[in-house]
Amino acid sequence: MNNPQLNTNGELTHLMSIEGLPQAIITQILDTAASFMEVSARDVKKVPLLRGKSVFNLFFENSTRTRTTFEIAAKRLSADVINLDINKSSASKGETLLDTIDNLCAMHANLFVVRHASSGAPYLIAEHLQRIGRDDVHVVNAGDGRHAHPTQGLLDMYTIRHYKKGFTQLRVAIVGDILHSRVARSDIHALTTLGVPEVRAIGPETLLPKHLDKLGVHVFHDMDEGLKDCDVIIMLRLQNERMTGALLPSAGEYFRHYGLTPQKLALAKADAIVMHPGPMNRGVEIHSAVADGPQAVILPQVTFGIAVRMAVMSIVAGN
Amino acid sequence: MNIEIKNGRVIDPKNGVDRNTSLFIADGKIAALDDAPAGFVAEQIIDATGCVVCPGLIDLGARLNSIEAELAAAVAGGVTSVVVPPDADPPLDEPELADRLVHRAKEIAKARVLPLGALTLGLKGERLAELAGLKKAGCVAFSQANVPMIDTEALLRAMEYAATFGFAVWLQPQDYWLSRNGIAHEGEVASRLGLAGIPVAAESIAIATIVQLVRETGCRVHLTRLSSADGVALVKAASDEGLPVTCDIGVHHLLLTDNDIGYFNPHARFSPPLRTESDRQALSTAAASGLAAICSDHTPVGADEKLLPFGEAKAGATGLEVLLPLTLKWAEAAGVALPAALARITSAPAEVLGLQRGQLAVGAAADVCVFDPAAIWQLTPEALKSRGKNSPWTGYLLNGKVRKTLVGGRAVYTG
Numbered sequence: 100m101n102n103p104q105l106n107t108n109g110e111l112t113h114l115m116s117i118e119g120l121p122q123a124i125i126t127q128i129l130d131t132a133a134s135f136m137e138v139s140a141r142d143v144k145k146v147p148l149l150r151g152k153s154v155f156n157l158f159f160e161n162s163t164r165t166r167t168t169f170e171i172a173a174k175r176l177s178a179d180v181i182n183l184d185i186n187k188s189s190a191s192k193g194e195t196l197l198d199t200i201d202n203l204c205a206m207h208a209n210l211f212v213v214r215h216a217s218s219g220a221p222y223l224i225a226e227h228l229q230r231i232g233r234d235d236v237h238v239v240n241a242g243d244g245r246h247a248h249p250t251q252g253l254l255d256m257y258t259i260r261h262y263k264k265g266f267t268q269l270r271v272a273i274v275g276d277i278l279h280s281r282v283a284r285s286d287i288h289a290l291t292t293l294g295v296p297e298v299r300a301i302g303p304e305t306l307l308p309k310h311l312d313k314l315g316v317h318v319f320h321d322m323d324e325g326l327k328d329c330d331v332i333i334m335l336r337l338q339n340e341r342m343t344g345a346l347l348p349s350a351g352e353y354f355r356h357y358g359l360t361p362q363k364l365a366l367a368k369a370d371a372i373v374m375h376p377g378p379m380n381r382g383v384e385i386h387s388a389v390a391d392g393p394q395a396v397i398l399p400q401v402t403f404g405i406a407v408r409m410a411v412m413s414i415v416a417g418n
Numbered sequence: 419m420n421i422e423i424k425n426g427r428v429i430d431p432k433n434g435v436d437r438n439t440s441l442f443i444a445d446g447k448i449a450a451l452d453d454a455p456a457g458f459v460a461e462q463i464i465d466a467t468g469c470v471v472c473p474g475l476i477d478l479g480a481r482l483n484s485i486e487a488e489l490a491a492a493v494a495g496g497v498t499s500v501v502v503p504p505d506a507d508p509p510l511d512e513p514e515l516a517d518r519l520v521h522r523a524k525e526i527a528k529a530r531v532l533p534l535g536a537l538t539l540g541l542k543g544e545r546l547a548e549l550a551g552l553k554k555a556g557c558v559a560f561s562q563a564n565v566p567m568i569d570t571e572a573l574l575r576a577m578e579y580a581a582t583f584g585f586a587v588w589l590q591p592q593d594y595w596l597s598r599n600g601i602a603h604e605g606e607v608a609s610r611l612g613l614a615g616i617p618v619a620a621e622s623i624a625i626a627t628i629v630q631l632v633r634e635t636g637c638r639v640h641l642t643r644l645s646s647a648d649g650v651a652l653v654k655a656a657s658d659e660g661l662p663v664t665c666d667i668g669v670h671h672l673l674l675t676d677n678d679i680g681y682f683n684p685h686a687r688f689s690p691p692l693r694t695e696s697d698r699q700a701l702s703t704a705a706a707s708g709l710a711a712i713c714s715d716h717t718p719v720g721a722d723e724k725l726l727p728f729g730e731a732k733a734g735a736t737g738l739e740v741l742l743p744l745t746l747k748w749a750e751a752a753g754v755a756l757p758a759a760l761a762r763i764t765s766a767p768a769e770v771l772g773l774q775r776g777q778l779a780v781g782a783a784a785d786v787c788v789f790d791p792a793a794i795w796q797l798t799p800e801a802l803k804s805r806g807k808n809s810p811w812t813g814y815l816l817n818g819k820v821r822k823t824l825v826g827g828r829a830v831y832t833g
Contacts, residue, residue: 103681118610197725217727218612219682227725244729245612284612308609 117288131410149178172408218244252285275335301325426466431761432777446827474498474785476767480716491804492529493831496787505563511536516555561588577637591624645690647700668715684731711766718806736806743816784827793819
């Protein structure tokens with residue numbers, strides 16, 4: 100089975116998932132992002148790498164934050180950015196996903212940034228582009244169902260590398276609703292590919308996917324035990340709809356067992372960093388004293404995210 | 419018409435025949451094997467050199483969305499009798515609908531059609547359909563297709579009522595609550611791909627419930643499309659206990675696992691879902707041992723309904739024209755001899771149906787399939803007569819090509 104995100108030279112042509120990415124490509128993206136950090140600090144925050152190219156933000160699912168950071172990143176690369184909120188346009192008129200893609204290709208799109216509620220949707224688009232012979236059009240997954248959110252995974256790696264200077268001595272805990280989280284899956288693949296010796300998943304059985312151990316993850320149900328001696332803690336957002344079924348009894352009970360409080364944070368290493376992909380639910384998965392505390396690196400994550408997305412877009416469009 | 423099929427390897431699994439010989443057909447029936455009956459003059463001679471001559475295939479599950487094309491596909495696949503589940507549009511829940519289907523199939527005069535009547539009105543699992551009326555109109559048994567019965571009391575009453583008349587009930591064992599949101603086997607692959615899972619318990623719980631109700635009611639039950647090792651074990655236990663329970667397996671489940679989903683291949687989406695390699699092996703053993711019949715679970719799906727993200731794509735694959743080649747492929751991989759493999763798609767389904775078909779005994783209806791087991795063909799959309807071009811095997815080379823299909827002594831396909 101060919102890895103559909105690499106071209107015949109083994110270069111990144113689409114970014115769909117961290118899974119299957121060689122370590123060298125992840126490192127290339129992080130290094131490229133580091134070089135773009137300086138651009139964001141300039142008065143004129145632009146480089147001409149994607150000048151004349153059209154980037155289409157195709158959001159089949161609502162997201163303000165991710166779309167905005169992709170938009171900023173594309174603009175800093177001097178691309179033309181077109182935002183399409185599909186919920187409100189074609190899909191409601193019965194146009195299929197691939198019809199939409201064909202139409203946008205006819206408008207000379209160069210890169211699609213895709214957010215979709217169904218796992219695997221970007222693969223369908225990439226396969227279609229290959230079928231119609233459009234190797235020049237690239238796809239970046241901005242989150243598909245529960246499957247993957249690779250740019251979030253990469254910006255998390257950037258953040259970890261920035262603060263911890265490496266990966267091979269770390270103990271990283273991912274806490275919360277891993278079952279429904281595309282961020283968690285991308286983080287797990289990135290961390291294991293980059294050689295993190297111990298990746299932990301902490302949560303109740305109802306929020307953990309089956310056979311997580313097969314992905315190289317150590318599962319903990321007890322948060323105190325799971326946080327012990329960790330260098331990095333990645334908190335996940337708990338969506339309110341998880342409380343409507345039988346997954347969890349209440350936000351309160353969840354917070355008592357899996358919310359990150361200053362007391363729980365104290366069990367990790369003294370210099371541990373706390374990350375969160377946002378948006379946060381204060382008092383549900385994270386205590387405000389931690390979210391606003393000295394160990395939180397949640398806002399730097401957002402800043403790094405722009406550089407990482409610039410790196411991804413410039414690399415795929417350059418290949 | 420008097421027909422002689424000569425020079426072929428005649429395999430009649432039911433009657434233990436496997437030798438190179440001639441088969442004689444007269445008046446739509448098998449007239450003799452080996453030597454022509456007295457006074458027999460062949461009006462047509464079919465030279466089956468290099469071919470296998472076996473009973474026409476009986477497919478325990480094929481959806482006929484466009485009946486003319488699909489019945490042509492059936493005979494092109496050597497299938498002479500097709501059991502049709504009731505989940506058509508509208509569902510087959512009224513005698514007139516069954517009447518019309520049977521009548522239409524007779525007009526088309528290709529494969530025989532054996533409709534399953536809906537067990538409940540609209541397959542809603544609430545009110546019983548008119549089972550006796552449906553039976554009279556030609557339904558061979560009653561089924562919910564792959565729609566789970568939510569209400570266990572309704573299931574109990576339906577089975578009691580069916581047992582009253584000696585009708586068989588066909589059920590795809592799938593617990594509604596455990597399967598309603600899922601799209602793939604709950605396991606490593608679904609976890610990795612972020613697909614909502616259907617646990618094995620969805621099948622085993624449903625089987626346990628159904629088997630207990632068989633004990634209570636004595637109703638004859640056929641379980642369709644098993645997908646798991648646990649499911650197979652439960653059916654085996656019920657069968658060993660002497661309960662009137664039989665089962666079948668869709669041929670794709672004998673060859674594929676959830677790993678074949680690969681990068682979200684919508685052609686690997688099935689109901690029930692493809693499960694793990696150990697499940698596949700248990701299914702294979704169940705088929706090889708004779709516990710389960712094999713069927714195509716033919717589900718034609720339009721291209722547009724497959725060109726969607728995995729979770730939105732319709733489940734199922736085209737099956738009628740690949741039932742034979744895929745069964746041969748399975749038999750070769752599993753080390754099952756050809757006669758035993760052919761039994762799973764001829765005599766075994768006939769036994770499930772309680773019909774004297776699926777055999778070449780003298781006096782039986784001359785439903786015959788002549789195929790070249792060594793012929794290789796490539797599965798392409800153009801190669802299929804079915805409107806359903808959806809297959810995980812598109813582009814693959816398959817072994818086994820049908821050369822002649824007879825239904826009631828009449829040639830309905832020549833390949």
